[in-house]
Amino acid sequence: MKRITVSLVVAASLVASAAMAADMAVKAPAPPPPPPNPWDIAITAALMSDYNFRGITQSDHRPSTAAGFEPRYNFSKDLQGYIGVSGESIDFPNRASAEIDFYGGIRPTFDKLALDFGGWYYYYPGGQCFNTPVLCNSLGGGPSIATTLPNGNVVKQNVSFVEGYGKATYTVNDNFNFGGSIWGSPSVLNSGAPGIYYAGNITLTAPSTWFQYGIGAYVSGDVGWWQLGTSDAFYGVAGFPAGIPYKSYANWDVGLAFTWKAFTLDLRYYQSDLSKGDCNAFTSDHTAAGIATTPINPSPLPGSNWCGATFIAKLSFATSINALK
Numbered sequence: 001m002k003r004i005t006v007s008l009v010v011a012a013s014l015v016a017s018a019a020m021a022a023d024m025a026v027k028a029p030a031p032p033p034p035p036p037n038p039w040d041i042a043i044t045a046a047l048m049s050d051y052n053f054r055g056i057t058q059s060d061h062r063p064s065t066a067a068g069f070e071p072r073y074n075f076s077k078d079l080q081g082y083i084g085v086s087g088e089s090i091d092f093p094n095r096a097s098a099e100i101d102f103y104g105g106i107r108p109t110f111d112k113l114a115l116d117f118g119g120w121y122y123y124y125p126g127g128q129c130f131n132t133p134v135l136c137n138s139l140g141g142g143p144s145i146a147t148t149l150p151n152g153n154v155v156k157q158n159v160s161f162v163e164g165y166g167k168a169t170y171t172v173n174d175n176f177n178f179g180g181s182i183w184g185s186p187s188v189l190n191s192g193a194p195g196i197y198y199a200g201n202i203t204l205t206a207p208s209t210w211f212q213y214g215i216g217a218y219v220s221g222d223v224g225w226w227q228l229g230t231s232d233a234f235y236g237v238a239g240f241p242a243g244i245p246y247k248s249y250a251n252w253d254v255g256l257a258f259t260w261k262a263f264t265l266d267l268r269y270y271q272s273d274l275s276k277g278d279c280n281a282f283t284s285d286h287t288a289a290g291i292a293t294t295p296i297n298p299s300p301l302p303g304s305n306w307c308g309a310t311f312i313a314k315l316s317f318a319t320s321i322n323a324l325k
Contacts, residue, residue, distance in 0.1 A: 036074075037322060038073055038074045038075070039071070039072070039073055039074075040071075040072045040074070040320050040321055040322045041069055041070065041071050041072065041320060041321045042069065042070040042072060042084075042318065042319070042320045043068075043069050043317075043318070043319055043320065043321070044066070044067065044068045044069070044070075044086065044316065044317065044318045045065075045066065045067045045068075045316065045317045046065065046066040046067075046314055046315065046316040046317070047063070047064075047065055047066075047314070047315050047316075048063065048064050048065075048066070048312055048313065048314035048315070049063055049312050049313045049314070050062065050063070050064065050310055050312045051064035051066070051088055051089070051090065052253075052270045052310065052312055054197065054224055054226055054251050054272075055224070055249070055251025055252070055253075055270055055271065055272030055274070055307055056251075056272065056274075056279070056282075056283060056306050056307050057306045057310065058088070058090045058091070058092070058099065059088075059089065059090055059091050060091035060287055060306070061305075061306075061310060062091065064088055064089045064090065065088070065089050066086060066087065066088040066089075067086065067087055068084060068085060068086025068087065068101070069084065069085065069086075070082055070083070070084035070085075071083055071084070072320075077109075078108060078109045078110070079106065079107070079108050079109070080106065080107040080109075081104075081105075081106050081107075082104060082105060082106075082107065082118075083102075083103070083104035084101075084102075084103050084104065085100065085101065085102055085103075086100075086101045087099065087100045087101070088101075090124070092124060092127070092155075092159070092286075093130070093149060093153060093155040093283070093284045093285060093286040094124075094127035094128055094129070094130065094155045094156065094157060094159060094284075095126065095127060095128050096124035096125065096126050096127040096159065097124075097125055097126035098124070098125065098126075099122060099123070099124055100123045100124075100125065101120060101121065101122055101123070102120075102121045102123065103118055103119065103120040103121065104118055104119065105117050105118015105119065105165075106118065112170055112171045112172070113168065113169070113170050114168070114169045114170075114171070115166070115167065115168050116165075116166070116167040116168075116169075116181075117165070117166050117167075118164070118165060119162060119163070119164050119165070120162065120163045120164075120165060120183075121160070121161075121162045122160055122161055122162070122163075123160045124158075124159050124160050127141075127142075127155075127156070127157045127158060127159060128142070128145045128157055129141060129142045129143065129144055129145060129155070129156055129157035130144070130145055130146055130147075130148055130149045130153070130154050130155050131144060131147070131148065131154040131155075131156075131234060132144060132147060135154075135233070135234050136156075136157070139156070139232055139233065139234040140156040140157050140158075140234055141156050141157040141158035141190075142157035142158070149284070149286050150286075151285075151286065151287075151288050151289065151302050152300065152301055152302065153280070153284040153285065153286065153288065153301070153302075154234065154235065154284060155284040155286075156190055156191075156234060158190050159189045159190050159191075160190060161185050161187055161188055161189055161190050162185060162186075163183045163184060163185040163197075164183070164184050164185075165181060165182065165183045165184075166181065166182055167179065167180070167181040168180055168181070174205065175204060175205045175206070175207060176202075176203070176204055176205070177202075177203050178200070178201065178202045178203070179200070179201050180198070180199060180200045180201070181197075181198075181199045182196065182197070182198055182199075183196070183197040183199075184196045184197075188228060188246075191231040191232065191234075191235060191246075192230070192231045192232030192234070192235075192243060193228055193229040193230055193231045193232075193243075193246050194228075194229040195226060195227065195228045195229065196226075196227045197224060197225070197226045197227070198224060198225045198227070199222060199223065199224040199225075200222070200223050200224075201220065201221065201222045201223075202220065202221055203218055203219075203220040204218060204219050204220070205217075205218040206218060213260075214260055214261060215258060215259070215260050216258070216259040216260070217256065217257065217258050217259065218256075218257055218259070219254070219255070219256050219257075220254070220255060220257070221252070221253065221254040221255075222252060222253050222254075223250070223251075223252040224250065224251050224252070225248070225249075225250050225251075226248060226249055226251070227248045228246035228247070228248050228249075228282070229245070229246065230242075230243045230244065230245045230246070231243040231244050231246065235281075235284075237281075237296065237297070237298055237301075238298050239295060239296075239298060240295075240296060244281055244296040245296065246278075246281065246282050246296070247274060247275075247278040247281070247282070247294075247296065249272055249273050249274045249278070249307075250272065250273050251270070251271065251272040251273070252270075252271055252272075253268050253269060253270045253271070254268065254269055255267055255268030255269065256268075262317050262318055262319040262323075263315065263316070263317055264314075264315070264316045264317075264318070265313070265314070265315050266312075266313070266314040266315075266316065267311075267312075267313055268311070268312050268313075268314070269309070269310075269311050269312075270309065270310050270311075270312060271308075271309045271310075272307045272308075274307040275292065275294060275303075276288075276290075276292040276303030276304055276305060276307075276308075277292035277293055277294035277296075277297035277301070277303050278294050278296060278297060279303070279304040279305075279306055279307035279308075280292060280297050280301060280302055280303055280304035281294070281296040281297040281301075282307075283304055283306050283307070285302075285304035285306050287304075287306075288301075288302035288303055288304040288305075288306075289302050289303070290302050290303050291303065292304075
C-alpha cells in the first residue's frame with residue numbers, strides 16, 4: 001500500500017512539473033530595455049557680478065548674464081560630438097552689443113581620461129570703429145565714428161576672432177581631478193596678433209557625507225599663460241608704428257563653490273600680472289584714466305584696471321534634456 005501511495009505522489013509531481021513547464025513555454029520573454037537615446041541638449045544660464053575672461057573683465061567690472069545650449073550626440077559611450085551657442089552681456093570699447101559664442105568638437109574618453117578637441121568663434125556684433133578714417137576703412141572694418149575714444153584709445157569695429165582648442169581632464173577619484181588645455185588663434189580680438197593660451201586646473205570635491213539636503217561643495221583653481229604676438233598697424237603707437245608687441249601675461253583664479261541639484265554658487269578670486277599700462281594697450285579700455293606709461297602704452301595714454309584683482313560671485317544653472325526626463 002505504501003508503494004502505491006508513493007507512486008501516486010511521484011506521478012502527481014511529474015504531472016505538476018510538466019504543467020508548469022508547458023505554462024512557462026507559452027509565456028513571451030520580457031522585451032529588452034530600449035537603447036539609450038544618443039541625443040541630448042545641455043542647457044546653461046548664469047548671473048555673475050562680473051564677467052572675467054583670462055584675468056580680464058569683459059563687462060567693466062559690472063554684472064553680466066549668460067545663457068547657452070549645446071546639442072550632443074553620443075556615437076558610443078566613449079565618444080561624444082557636440083555643437084553649441086552661448087551669449088554673454090559685455091561692455092566693450094567698440095560698443096559691441098554682446099558676445100555670442102559658436103563652438104563645436106568631439107569628446108573622446110579613455111577610462112579616467114577625458115579629452116576635448118574643437119573650435120570656438122567669439123562673435124561681437126554691433127561694434128563701431130574709433131581711429132582715423134583711413135585706418136578704420138583699411139583695417140578697422142568700417143567707417144570712423146570719431147578719431148579716438150574720449151581717453152585717446154583706438155579700437156576696431158570688428159573684434160571677433162576664432163580659436164582652436166584641446167583639453168584633457170584626468171579624474172583620479174570622486175574627490176579629485178586635474179587637467180589642462182591649450183587654445184590658439186591667428187588673430188586675437190582681430191588685432192592681427194597671434195596668441196596661444198596655456199591653462200591648468202585642479203578641483204577638490206568634498207565627500208558627500210559632509211553636507212545634507214543634496215548640497216555639495218568643491219574648491220578649484222586655474223592658472224594660465226597667454227603668449228601674445230604683435231598687432232597690426234591699426235593699433236600702432238609712437239615707437240611701434242607698424243603694430244605693438246602685446247605683453248604676454250599670466251593669470252590665475254581660486255574659488256569655493258556650492259552645488260544643489262542643477263545650481264552652482266561660485267565665489268572666486270581672479271588676478272593677472274598685467275600692469276595698468278600694458279592692460280590698456282591690450283584692451284583699449286574706454287574707461288581707462290590717468291597716465292600709465294609703458295613702451296607699448298606711451299604717454300599720455302591712460303591706465304586700465306580691467307586686468308587687476310577682483311572677486312566674483314556667480315550663480316549658474318546647468319542641466320540637459322535627458323536629465324529632466
